Amino acid sequence: MKILLDRRSPDPVYRQIRDRISRLIQSGTLQPGDRLPSIRTLAAAARVNKLTVIEAYGVLEADGLVYARAGSGYFVSTPTHPLIQGTSKFAPRQEVVVPEQGEMSYFDLYMASVQAHHQGEISVFSSGFPYLSDADMLQRIARRALRHVDETLFNYALPQGQEPLRKQIVQLLIQQGLDISPDDLIITSGSMQGLSLVMNYCVQPGDWVIVENPTYHGALAILQNLGARVIGIPMTNEGINLDLLAQYLHSHRPRLIYTISTLHNPTGLTTSQAHRQQLSALANQYQCRVLEDNAYEGLSFAAVPPPLKALDQADHVIYVGTFSKTLMPGLRVGYLVVTGQDYSRLLERKLLQDLGTSTAAQSIVSEFLASGYYRRHMTQLRNHNLLGRNAMLTLLEQHFPAEASWTMPEGGLFLWVKLPDGLPMQLICSEAAAEKIMVTPGSTFFPNQQGYPAMRLNFSYPVDAIERGVAILGKIIKRHL
Numbered sequence: 001m002k003i004l005l006d007r008r009s010p011d012p013v014y015r016q017i018r019d020r021i022s023r024l025i026q027s028g029t030l031q032p033g034d035r036l037p038s039i040r041t042l043a044a045a046a047r048v049n050k051l052t053v054i055e056a057y058g059v060l061e062a063d064g065l066v067y068a069r070a071g072s073g074y075f076v077s078t079p080t081h082p083l084i085q086g087t088s089k090f091a092p093r094q095e096v097v098v099p100e101q102g103e104m105s106y107f108d109l110y111m112a113s114v115q116a117h118h119q120g121e122i123s124v125f126s127s128g129f130p131y132l133s134d135a136d137m138l139q140r141i142a143r144r145a146l147r148h149v150d151e152t153l154f155n156y157a158l159p160q161g162q163e164p165l166r167k168q169i170v171q172l173l174i175q176q177g178l179d180i181s182p183d184d185l186i187i188t189s190g191s192m193q194g195l196s197l198v199m200n201y202c203v204q205p206g207d208w209v210i211v212e213n214p215t216y217h218g219a220l221a222i223l224q225n226l227g228a229r230v231i232g233i234p235m236t237n238e239g240i241n242l243d244l245l246a247q248y249l250h251s252h253r254p255r256l257i258y259t260i261s262t263l264h265n266p267t268g269l270t271t272s273q274a275h276r277q278q279l280s281a282l283a284n285q286y287q288c289r290v291l292e293d294n295a296y297e298g299l300s301f302a303a304v305p306p307p308l309k310a311l312d313q314a315d316h317v318i319y320v321g322t323f324s325k326t327l328m329p330g331l332r333v334g335y336l337v338v339t340g341q342d343y344s345r346l347l348e349r350k351l352l353q354d355l356g357t358s359t360a361a362q363s364i365v366s367e368f369l370a371s372g373y374y375r376r377h378m379t380q381l382r383n384h385n386l387l388g389r390n391a392m393l394t395l396l397e398q399h400f401p402a403e404a405s406w407t408m409p410e411g412g413l414f415l416w417v418k419l420p421d422g423l424p425m426q427l428i429c430s431e432a433a434a435e436k437i438m439v440t441p442g443s444t445f446f447p448n449q450q451g452y453p454a455m456r457l458n459f460s461y462p463v464d465a466i467e468r469g470v471a472i473l474g475k476i477i478k479r480h481l
Ligand SMILES: Cc1ncc(COP(=O)(O)O)c(C=O)c1O
Pocket: 128, 189, 190, 191, 192, 193, 216, 218, 260, 265, 293, 295, 321, 322, 323, 324, 329, 332, 333, 334
């Protein structure tokens, strides 16, 4: 097996090996049951340390792509779900949106979603909440974390967060391609606090901010609240439209670009390395800060290029992450990666807001990361979501009108469906609610709360719930065509 390595790439070598082998498996060049080269053979062929190959095989195993047989080496696993063929037809109108004033009530939306979640019998298809599949294990780990307490757990702690947790997060981020230390991290109360801290720090009322159109409505609500003027640059199937981004960076000189480069909310799209390089070059050219929201990192089915923060030479990019989508949203543990002078200023703001994130919540996340369960849990979560995604894509073809198109995300929790123009979305949503299916109009993700008819659909539900939900939604939509 020939593995070409780019030793100047910010992507660590073990990850390059893993990506190459995972592509060989996904393209069918390596078939289920095929034996991978021995660690020694591959290390010699690629001229790397054996530990690097061990790390690469370990990640492939955690991804569920290969398995180890004692004494015989590593073999390609048999996929438990069919691969989805075909390409997305998603190609929305490319219209820039500069709303006069936002009118969205994020409060109402959020409250409705949480309340519906607490009423078990409703399928909240529009939500961005992860499906909690392994509550017992999460509870076990939480109890264990609290059993190990010493007095630090119940005392005031460092505003930037506990050092062991910051070290653990750094290990995860290094695997993504970031070159950072625990001193670049601030643990926050969920990533929502991180977004709010950074937006309030970088943006003054009246400043221009560029967002993707559509984008995460929670971020839009913060910008609206602080009096920013928002420019919504449309998403293509490959990410934000870079030509329009360049044009508006030039004409409006915004203070900030808010972007979700991996498993974008709400479209589920992940941008390529080339797209990231171009976005990063544009931000540099116009000296514009970037807030990179990576809330869904870790939920990718396939290898993802390193984040924009890995390309950042000038401390222009602030990165935000969270454990809400992988562990438990209720713990409220997120983090910021901030390099350069911004660090101490943001840390001071964090201190003034709440003195620090709950030490009990940090300890639970820390215990989870230290236990061997984390990798297994992530593999299970991705496999569960992959099954749901595949089911949903197949069912959309069967039940949704031919004029609809949708994205085909390579991970995460949801996909984005673009529906034919003129559909009465409010009516469709209330008819779905009568059938105990909660969907919200996609308009909530557009900065002007308009745009084309659309909906975000969460595929992290069990397959039978997805079958029922998509069939009912398809019937309702067709009735209104
Ligand atoms: C893109 C994105 N960023 C941030 C958040 C906030 O998550 P949390 O505050 O739970 O970390 C969400 C939640 O849905 C999200 O989708």
